[in-house]
Amino acid sequence: MTSGTIRHWASCLWGTFRGRPLFLTGLIGLICYIIIIAAGTLFMGLDPYRQNISEYFVPPSLSFSFETGFNRFIMGTDDLGRDIFARVVFGARNTLFAAVFAAAAAAAVGIAAGFAAAISGNPVLNILRRTMLFLAATPSVLIAVLMTAIVDPSLRHVAEAVALSLLPGFISSSYRIAADELRKKYVIALRTDGAGKMYITRIILRNTAYLFAGMTARAFSTAIIDIASICFLGLGAHHATPELGLMISEGMAFIYRGNYWCIIFPGIAIVSAVLIVNIVGSALKTAIRKGVFENASS
Amino acid sequence: MIKFILNRLMTLAGLLFLLSVITFWVNVRIYDIDLHGQLLPEYGKYMRNLLCLNLGTSDISGRPVMDLIRDTLPSTAGLLFSSLMISLIIGISCGSTAALTIDRTTSTVLTDISIFAASVPVFLIAVFLIIAVSLNITAIPSSDELSYFYEVPRITAIRLIDILLTDSGRKSEMLYNCLLHLVLPAATISVLPAAELTRITRNSLRNVMRQHYMQAAMSRGWSVFYIVIFHGLRNALPEIFIRLPVLINLYFTAVVTAEFVFNWPGTGNLLIAAAQDRDRPVIMGIFLFTASVLLTLNSVLSLLARFTRPVTAEQAR
Numbered sequence: 001m002t003s004g005t006i007r008h009w010a011s012c013l014w015g016t017f018r019g020r021p022l023f024l025t026g027l028i029g030l031i032c033y034i035i036i037i038a039a040g041t042l043f044m045g046l047d048p049y050r051q052n053i054s055e056y057f058v059p060p061s062l063s064f065s066f067e068t069g070f071n072r073f074i075m076g077t078d079d080l081g082r083d084i085f086a087r088v089v090f091g092a093r094n095t096l097f098a099a100v101f102a103a104a105a106a107a108a109v110g111i112a113a114g115f116a117a118a119i120s121g122n123p124v125l126n127i128l129r130r131t132m133l134f135l136a137a138t139p140s141v142l143i144a145v146l147m148t149a150i151v152d153p154s155l156r157h158v159a160e161a162v163a164l165s166l167l168p169g170f171i172s173s174s175y176r177i178a179a180d181e182l183r184k185k186y187v188i189a190l191r192t193d194g195a196g197k198m199y200i201t202r203i204i205l206r207n208t209a210y211l212f213a214g215m216t217a218r219a220f221s222t223a224i225i226d227i228a229s230i231c232f233l234g235l236g237a238h239h240a241t242p243e244l245g246l247m248i249s250e251g252m253a254f255i256y257r258g259n260y261w262c263i264i265f266p267g268i269a270i271v272s273a274v275l276i277v278n279i280v281g282s283a284l285k286t287a288i289r290k291g292v293f294e295n296a297s298s
Numbered sequence: 299m300i301k302f303i304l305n306r307l308m309t310l311a312g313l314l315f316l317l318s319v320i321t322f323w324v325n326v327r328i329y330d331i332d333l334h335g336q337l338l339p340e341y342g343k344y345m346r347n348l349l350c351l352n353l354g355t356s357d358i359s360g361r362p363v364m365d366l367i368r369d370t371l372p373s374t375a376g377l378l379f380s381s382l383m384i385s386l387i388i389g390i391s392c393g394s395t396a397a398l399t400i401d402r403t404t405s406t407v408l409t410d411i412s413i414f415a416a417s418v419p420v421f422l423i424a425v426f427l428i429i430a431v432s433l434n435i436t437a438i439p440s441s442d443e444l445s446y447f448y449e450v451p452r453i454t455a456i457r458l459i460d461i462l463l464t465d466s467g468r469k470s471e472m473l474y475n476c477l478l479h480l481v482l483p484a485a486t487i488s489v490l491p492a493a494e495l496t497r498i499t500r501n502s503l504r505n506v507m508r509q510h511y512m513q514a515a516m517s518r519g520w521s522v523f524y525i526v527i528f529h530g531l532r533n534a535l536p537e538i539f540i541r542l543p544v545l546i547n548l549y550f551t552a553v554v555t556a557e558f559v560f561n562w563p564g565t566g567n568l569l570i571a572a573a574q575d576r577d578r579p580v581i582m583g584i585f586l587f588t589a590s591v592l593l594t595l596n597s598v599l600s601l602l603a604r605f606t607r608p609v610t611a612e613q614a615r
Contacts, residue, residue, distance in 0.1 A: 141554055142585065145570075146582075148581065225417075229419050233554070260429065274418075
């Protein structure tokens with residue numbers, strides 16, 4: 001990669017974000033999110049498992065007094081006196097890592113299979129693709145429930161179940177995109193020039209990369225919601241594990257006492273993560289489209 | 299046309315076969331069935347049980363799984379039907395409004411709300427509704443289907459219809475109580491599908507409104523209401539049907555979560571309880587049942603999409 005290409009992509013990225021308050025907000029949110037998770041899990045010495053039995057249900061506050069210093073629990077504590085801030089940070093990390101794994105695995109396998117079916121025209125792959133069209137509506141909760149019958153529930157298995165439920169959508173849409181692209185004139189021109197299948201695949205992938213970026217971002221946000229939902233239903237992470245959905249499920253018992261902070265902060269963490277992923281995903285989609293096609297024209 | 303229907307039926311049969319193979323494999327893994335050289339006889343035995351609707355008995359309660367499903371399914375059906383109605387009415391009317399007021403504030407606001415609603419998980423909506431509504435208005439309960447004070451004889455198993463059929467003196471009181479219990483679960487389930495429907499209706503109706511025949515209808519001076527209902531939505535239907543599988547997914551997750559949170563005595567709650575207790579026969583039975591219903595629904599939807607717009611379906615085939 002030459003410095004010219006780097007400068008080109010940087011200018012495309014900056015051109016997408018500049019002057020659009022929504023995209024800029026998303027970008028700033030993403031940076032803050034990453035900093036908080038990295039700092040909280042690596043440098044701040046937080047322990048999501050540590051119980052302070054004498055300090056249960058401490059309400060969240062930013063108060064400061066000269067005797068005790070800053071309030072130790074800015075988001076309060078839960079029924080066992082565990083620091084909710086620590087649990088939210090570690091929970092967000094666990095949920096987001098599982099979601100990244102699910103979305104990336106589904107995207108890689110799905111796009112590869114869809115392209116292989118479209119470009120090779122192999123009948124077996126096509127039957128597989130047809131089947132996937134019907135499985136596109138398989139709910140991830142159903143797959144996760146089936147998995148509890150076979151294996152012990154854990155966050156890894158939830159991520160696998162979500163990846164399985166995202167896979168059919170990726171296969172069928174990448175097949176459709178590749179088939180549409182194959183009918184276009186530039187591909188026919190390349191073919192008559194004697195281009196090989198690998199070369200055509202590379203060109204098509206480059207021209208449709210922005211669509212796949214958008215799809216993967218949407219799959220990522222779906223995965224966050226699904227993983228949190230499955231853990232909320234008690235089919236995922238073990239009970240002590242910090243996980244956003246599970247924290248809300250446990251906090252449900254305390255809302256009748258008025259201890260809303262047990263569920264509000266994990267809730268905000270989930271919704272903001274999904275919103276940030278959606279906004280930054282659509283910004284990236286625009287930027288990649290700009291980068292690919294403006295480069296081609298110049 | 300017949301070829302198309304046959305094609306879909308064949309695909310459905312193939313998928314149901316695939317489903318039975320998957321569940322058979324899971325059963326083999328769970329119960330360590332020794333398949334030594336007799337794969338086909340074992341599979342035949344399994345299929346015979348399935349075709350006789352014999353899904354085994356629960357490990358926990360000892361009752362046949364089919365009975366458990368039959369007991370809980372009517373509650374789920376009632377809940378699903380009421381939220382389906384709510385979300386269809388809200389989604390299609392909001393979507394039509396957004397499509398008709400395009401480039402104006404109403405459309406932008408409706409679209410933004412629907413996009414924001416799509417990024418909130420169902421369980422957060424349920425929890426939020428409990429905090430915002432149930433804890434403030436004590437008349438609206440957040441658990442179960444009907445107050446324990448009322449005794450309703452089981453006739454059709456759907457509580458609302460049962461209440462209408464009884465000749466008890468406290469009929470109106472019971473009806474009121476039943477409807478109050480329905481408010482929060484139905485609202486929880488309908489939010490996400492309504493948001494999704496708003497987006498789908500808006501996009502497809504906007505495309506239809508751009509067509510020449512719609513402009514011709516407009517220039518004839520017919521009322522906008524008439525044109526949208528009888529011409530706009532009719533022509534937007536195929537687009538909507540094609541995207542409905544996404545909605546089925548949303549409904550499933552929403553029904554299961556809402557039944558779990560609001561302690562609704564339905565199949566979703568049964569499924570989650572079984573999964574938490576690792577009651578394998580119940581899990582497998584309900585999985586098989588739900589998966590075959592979902593697959594059939596998908597085929598029906600693709601047939602409907604084909605019937606409402608024959609031309610493109612022929613090309614898409």
